[in-house]
Amino acid sequence: MVTGSELLRAEIADENGPFLARELARLGVLCRRIIVVGDDPELLEAALKDGLEADLCLISGGLGPTHDDRTIELLAKVAGRQLVVDSELERAIDLVGRRYARNVGTAYHAYDEGVRKQASIPEGAHVLGLAGTAPGVALGLDGCVAVALPGPPYELQKLWPAALESAPLRGLLARVPPFEQRTLRFYGLSESMLAAALQEAGGDGNGVAVTICARDRELQAELFVDPGAEARADELVAALTAAGPDTLFARDERPIEQIVLGLARERGLTLATAESCTGGLVGARLTEVPGASEVFLGAIVAYANEIKQTLLGVASETLGRYGAVSAECALEMARGARRALAADVALSVTGIAGPDGSSADKPVGLVFLCATGETETLGQEIRFSGDRDQIRRYATVAALHLTRRLLESSDFESKTLALSGRR
Amino acid sequence: MVTGSELLRAEIADENGPFLARELARLGVLCRRIIVVGDDPELLEAALKDGLEADLCLISGGLGPTHDDRTIELLAKVAGRQLVVDSELERAIDLVGRRYARNVGTAYHAYDEGVRKQASIPEGAHVLGLAGTAPGVALGLDGCVAVALPGPPYELQKLWPAALESAPLRGLLARVPPFEQRTLRFYGLSESMLAAALQEAGGDGNGVAVTICARDRELQAELFVDPGAEARADELVAALTAAGPDTLFARDERPIEQIVLGLARERGLTLATAESCTGGLVGARLTEVPGASEVFLGAIVAYANEIKQTLLGVASETLGRYGAVSAECALEMARGARRALAADVALSVTGIAGPDGSSADKPVGLVFLCATGETETLGQEIRFSGDRDQIRRYATVAALHLTRRLLESSDFESKTLALSGRR
Numbered sequence: 001m002v003t004g005s006e007l008l009r010a011e012i013a014d015e016n017g018p019f020l021a022r023e024l025a026r027l028g029v030l031c032r033r034i035i036v037v038g039d040d041p042e043l044l045e046a047a048l049k050d051g052l053e054a055d056l057c058l059i060s061g062g063l064g065p066t067h068d069d070r071t072i073e074l075l076a077k078v079a080g081r082q083l084v085v086d087s088e089l090e091r092a093i094d095l096v097g098r099r100y101a102r103n104v105g106t107a108y109h110a111y112d113e114g115v116r117k118q119a120s121i122p123e124g125a126h127v128l129g130l131a132g133t134a135p136g137v138a139l140g141l142d143g144c145v146a147v148a149l150p151g152p153p154y155e156l157q158k159l160w161p162a163a164l165e166s167a168p169l170r171g172l173l174a175r176v177p178p179f180e181q182r183t184l185r186f187y188g189l190s191e192s193m194l195a196a197a198l199q200e201a202g203g204d205g206n207g208v209a210v211t212i213c214a215r216d217r218e219l220q221a222e223l224f225v226d227p228g229a230e231a232r233a234d235e236l237v238a239a240l241t242a243a244g245p246d247t248l249f250a251r252d253e254r255p256i257e258q259i260v261l262g263l264a265r266e267r268g269l270t271l272a273t274a275e276s277c278t279g280g281l282v283g284a285r286l287t288e289v290p291g292a293s294e295v296f297l298g299a300i301v302a303y304a305n306e307i308k309q310t311l312l313g314v315a316s317e318t319l320g321r322y323g324a325v326s327a328e329c330a331l332e333m334a335r336g337a338r339r340a341l342a343a344d345v346a347l348s349v350t351g352i353a354g355p356d357g358s359s360a361d362k363p364v365g366l367v368f369l370c371a372t373g374e375t376e377t378l379g380q381e382i383r384f385s386g387d388r389d390q391i392r393r394y395a396t397v398a399a400l401h402l403t404r405r406l407l408e409s410s411d412f413e414s415k416t417l418a419l420s421g422r423r
Numbered sequence: 424m425v426t427g428s429e430l431l432r433a434e435i436a437d438e439n440g441p442f443l444a445r446e447l448a449r450l451g452v453l454c455r456r457i458i459v460v461g462d463d464p465e466l467l468e469a470a471l472k473d474g475l476e477a478d479l480c481l482i483s484g485g486l487g488p489t490h491d492d493r494t495i496e497l498l499a500k501v502a503g504r505q506l507v508v509d510s511e512l513e514r515a516i517d518l519v520g521r522r523y524a525r526n527v528g529t530a531y532h533a534y535d536e537g538v539r540k541q542a543s544i545p546e547g548a549h550v551l552g553l554a555g556t557a558p559g560v561a562l563g564l565d566g567c568v569a570v571a572l573p574g575p576p577y578e579l580q581k582l583w584p585a586a587l588e589s590a591p592l593r594g595l596l597a598r599v600p601p602f603e604q605r606t607l608r609f610y611g612l613s614e615s616m617l618a619a620a621l622q623e624a625g626g627d628g629n630g631v632a633v634t635i636c637a638r639d640r641e642l643q644a645e646l647f648v649d650p651g652a653e654a655r656a657d658e659l660v661a662a663l664t665a666a667g668p669d670t671l672f673a674r675d676e677r678p679i680e681q682i683v684l685g686l687a688r689e690r691g692l693t694l695a696t697a698e699s700c701t702g703g704l705v706g707a708r709l710t711e712v713p714g715a716s717e718v719f720l721g722a723i724v725a726y727a728n729e730i731k732q733t734l735l736g737v738a739s740e741t742l743g744r745y746g747a748v749s750a751e752c753a754l755e756m757a758r759g760a761r762r763a764l765a766a767d768v769a770l771s772v773t774g775i776a777g778p779d780g781s782s783a784d785k786p787v788g789l790v791f792l793c794a795t796g797e798t799e800t801l802g803q804e805i806r807f808s809g810d811r812d813q814i815r816r817y818a819t820v821a822a823l824h825l826t827r828r829l830l831e832s833s834d835f836e837s838k839t840l841a842l843s844g845r846r
Contacts, residue, residue: 006636008454010643011445013436017459022434031431032466036440036457043455154810213429220433273703273724279710280696280703283724287702290778290811298730301696301706301722303715307764311721311734341730355713387577388713 001051003061003071004151005038015153016060023160028176028224029056039068048078052144056172061151063134065114071148072121072137079141081122089127089135090119096133128162131155140168180230182223182237183251187401189244194219201239208233216397218256249404256400257285263407264295264345269373271403272343273299274312274333276324276350277367281396297341302333312336323362325350327379330368338372347371347403349395353388367395371406378406424474426484426494427574428461438576439483446583451599451647452479462491471501475567479595484574486557488537494571495544495560502564504545512550512558513542519556551585554578563591605646605656606674610824612667617642624662631656639820641679672827679823680708680715686830687718687768692796694826695766696722697735697756699747699773700790704819720764725756735759746785748773750802753791761795770794770826772818776811790818794829801829 002014017034024031032054037047039062051057062071076083093115114133121127121137128136134150136159145168149156163169186194191214198221204210207229213220221240225233241248250259264271273282283299286292300311305324308314313336314329322328330348338346351367358364365384370377380402384394425437440457447454455477460470462485474480485494499506516538537556544550544560551559557573559582568591572579586592609617614637621644627633630652636643644663648656664671673682687694696705706722709715723734728747731737736759737752745751753771761769774790781787788807793800803825807817 005634007441008444008457009448009634009645010636010638011441012636012638013438013441014457015436018430018434018436021431025432032461032463033470034431034437034459038455040455047456154813157810211428211432213433213435215433215435222432275703275706277710278707279715279719280698280706280722280724283698283703283726284701284707284815287700287726287776287815288812292702293726293780296702297727298734299703299722299724299726300734301703301724303706303710303722304720307721310765311723311763340734342733353710357716387580389711390577392707392710 001047001057001059002034002036002151003039003044003059004036007036008038016149016151016156019153019157020058020060020160024056024058025222026181027173028179028181029173039070041070041074044070045074045078048074052078052141052146055144056169057144057146059146059148060156063118063136063148063150065118065133069117075139075146075148076122079122079139079146081124081139083120084123085116085119086121086127087119089121089130090115092130093118093133093135096130100133126166126168128159128166131158136163138163138166138168140171145169145172178227180225180227180233182225182233183253184221184223184237184240184248185250186219186221186244186247187217187249187256187397188247189219191219194221194240194243197239197243198236201236204236206232208236210236216393218397249401255288256397256404258289260400260403260407261286261289261292261295263404267407269295269344269407270297270342271295272297272337272341272346273399274337274346274348275299275301276303276308276333276348277353278349278392278396278399279303281392282347282349282399285396285400297343300337300340308333308336311340313339325352325362325366325368327368327370327381330370331372331377331379334370334372334377345371345373345403345406347399349399351391351395353391353395355388365391367391367398369395369399369402371399371403373406376406376409378402378409424470424480424482425457425459425574426462426467426482427459430459431461439572439574439579442576442580443481443483443583447479447481448645449604450596451602452596462493464493464497467493468497468501471497475501475564475569478567479592480567480569482569482571483579486541486559486571486573488541488556492540498562498569498571499545502545502562502569504547504562506543507546508539508542509544509550510542512544512553513538515553516541516556516558519553523556549589549591551582551589554581559586561586561589561591563594568592568595601650603648603650603653603656605648605660606676607644607646607660607663607671608673609642609644609667609670610640610672610679610820611670612642614642617644617663617666620662620666621659624659627659629655631659633659639816641820672824678711679820679827681712683823683827683830684709684712684715684718686827690830692718692767692830693720693765694718695720695760695764695769696822697760697769697771698722698724699726699731699756699771700776701772701815701819701822702726704815705770705772705822708819708823720766723760723763731756731759734763736762748775748785748789748791750791750793750804753793754795754800754802757793757795757800768794768796768826768829770822772822774814774818776814776818778811788814790814790821792818792822792825794822794826796829799829799832801825801832 002017021031062069125137125139136149139146147163207226209224211222280301286296302308312333314332318328330350333348334346348370354364369380384391425440444454485492548560548562559572562569570586630649632647634645703724709719725731735756737755741751753773756771757769771793777787792803807814
């Protein structure tokens with residue numbers, strides 16, 4: 001249950017529901033639904049009553065000091081518990097409040113009422129610590145565990161480990177039957193082919209639950225295996241793998257950018273990018289990973305054709321003859337970035353993200369990729385469908401996978417130049 | 424109501440709920456809740472029953488050809504309507520299916536059952552057209568309008584205009600009382616100061632509803648004004664504006680990257696970026712806007728210090744004496760990008776996104792920004808709190824706002840060098 005009126009009127013995607021759903025899946029707990037509600041007390045109370053009918057009800061938001069932060073008060077009411085002031089918590093919140101007031105230069109007395117409010121918790125609740133001035137709490141009830149966490153995603157994620165360690169949640173998780181989880185991730189395989197392979201192998205059941213999930217053209221199959229069903233799981237893994245053995249790229253959850261950085265690090269190689277239609281997205285993805293600087297040197301975003309020439313050394317003849325969206329330009333961009341940034345491996349992306357800029361032979365969604373090392377080069381031409389945002393995301397992920405293939409395939413001693421995937 | 428089991432087990436944020444909530448707000452319709460449910464028929468049916476108690480129930484997903492796509496069938500059941508095959512729709516879906524089968528090279532007969540299923544709609548439902556092979560429908564019921572739309576965000580957004588034009592939804596929207604909407608957006612003002620200004624001015628009510636929403640340190644206040652309450656709205660606008668007149672930057676909803684591109688275009692100026700800790704995010708944001716290429720030339724992502732020297736011309740003395748995270752380095756990066764990309768205006772970002780790389784005097788979250796034109800330069804030092812992802816997003820937005828200020832303030836004839844915002 002996610003509270004926050006702003007989530008019901010602005011185009012802000014809730015991050016807390018997905019984060020918690022993912023965490024629950026990892027723990028073998030099935031999330032039945034996510035509900036986003038505003039500050040209206042009646043609707044909040046109704047949603048809480050509903051939520052407490054589940055074995056576990058995770059609530060985010062509404063823990064602040066102001067009158068319209070009502071989560072704790074309503075949780076106590078619905079659970080039939082008294083609100084009590086936790087004096088230790090009161091001191092801790094007071095300290096945070098004083099520090100904050102000092103930093104922003106306001107008088108402290110203004111916060112007194114808020115402190116007492118935030119230190120009031122349902123009788124018997126376990127305090128999970130503070131993130132900002134908001135305390136998380138876990139409450140064991142008859143047939144349900146309720147956990148209230150702060151709304152800002154950063155604060156919620158900070159207190160989540162403490163929630164997992166709290167007595168009520170540990171007691172509940174101890175009742176989850178043991179299971180083993182296996183992950184298979186594919187790139188370049190269609191969802192329907194993977195679903196067909198699963199069906200032909202007899203589908204899930206018999207102690208193995210299988211979920212298939214697609215994101216940015218990556219497919220993730222997860223097997224939840226009951227004790228004793230390991231042999232059946234082996235069969236299913238073999239059947240799913242056989243659907244596209246060359247497309248299986250991981251058996252864990254590390255994002256593709258982390259896999260690419262890891263491969264480069266293992267081989268002692270540095271990386272650079274040359275980007276046109278992605279405008280910096282590939283560099284941004286790579287640098288999401290802490291420690292990327294060990295491997296990633298930088299990027300040249302050559303959005304204008306002149307920059308492709310001046311900074312990447314793409315020949316004006318190439319642009320004139322083949323255009324900026326061509327295999328030839330992608331190759332020269334990658335080579336140019338490798339040279340300009342003195343990198344061991346460089347990748348490039350050039351394409352038409354739309355909605356404008358297309359022509360009869362170069363439609364929206366046409367993208368050329370290239371990854372090049374000292375001795376080996378891989379090129380790829382793909383036609384994506386979708387809107388501008390999707391095409392750019394697909395192209396970013398495709399460029400990272402092409403680089404993964406280059407890093408995996410090459411021992412950097414072979415002398416072959418393989419321009420694959422061209423039509 | 425958003426359906427899709429993958430949203431309940433993977434860390435995928437739902438985009439449809441936020442999109443539709445925002446659209447409803449624009450139309451003066453209050454979204455009471457967003458509910459995400461899986462494919463389980465019992466839970467789906469219960470959620471639909473709940474949903475149909477509202478004036479309007481928008482449903483996304485579950486319109487596909489397979490057995491676990493149950494939205495239409497359950498909607499008909501809960502609404503007490505027969506399922507009927509729409510023969511015109513059947514022909515249209517058949518055509519799309521044949522074309523698809525031809526493209527992927529499979530036999531067509533496999534799709535027959537799916538076509539009939541997707542062409543079956545509740546009696547009396549209005550067909551909204553096709554996105555892929557999924558038809559959207561609008562159904563007018565006693566006291567409720569139900570609209571079912573496809574799950575993929577791109578397809579949902581494609582059919583949404585047809586939903587708005589459908590008779591049932593037009594009838595409902597005609598009953599929404601007329602109102603005027605006013606938007607005020609601030610950057611550099613705290614949410615509590617804006618809330619205090621609203622409270623001091625007497626708060627909302629009296630025909631003016633006010634919502635305040637924060638994202639990436641931008642604040643957006645929206646006033647929903649009933650007819651006759653214009654004078655009161657004027658008062659509130661004046662009071663909110665007075666809370667931070669210098670921080671008010673827009674009265675419309677255009678994202679900051681679009682505002683920056685618009686200002687540069689009006690002045691006939693080109694833009695470039697030099698990025699370190701943001702790794703390409705600023706370039707990626709600017710190129711989200713179609714037509715960015717008229718103004719944005721490109722970026723140099725200088726993640727490694729050597730690249731700051733070789734491609735941006737940052738002096739080794741500057742790096743040695745002040746470090747890469749310094750006002751001096753930010754200034755040289757911006758100047759270097761302006762020169763290397765031959766741009767009229769360049770901006771730079773350098774900082775410590777964490778979790779590693781900090782020192783006693785350079786904590787995680789410390790960021791230096793610079794925006795420079797022919798004659799004028801603005802610099803800024805900010806200390807953000809949050810995780811790596813937040814710090815990078817905050818820095819991206821801050822860099823765009825600094826560039827906006829440069830473009831707004833300067834007529835590019837003044838000769839002042841103003842390094843403001845330094846502590």
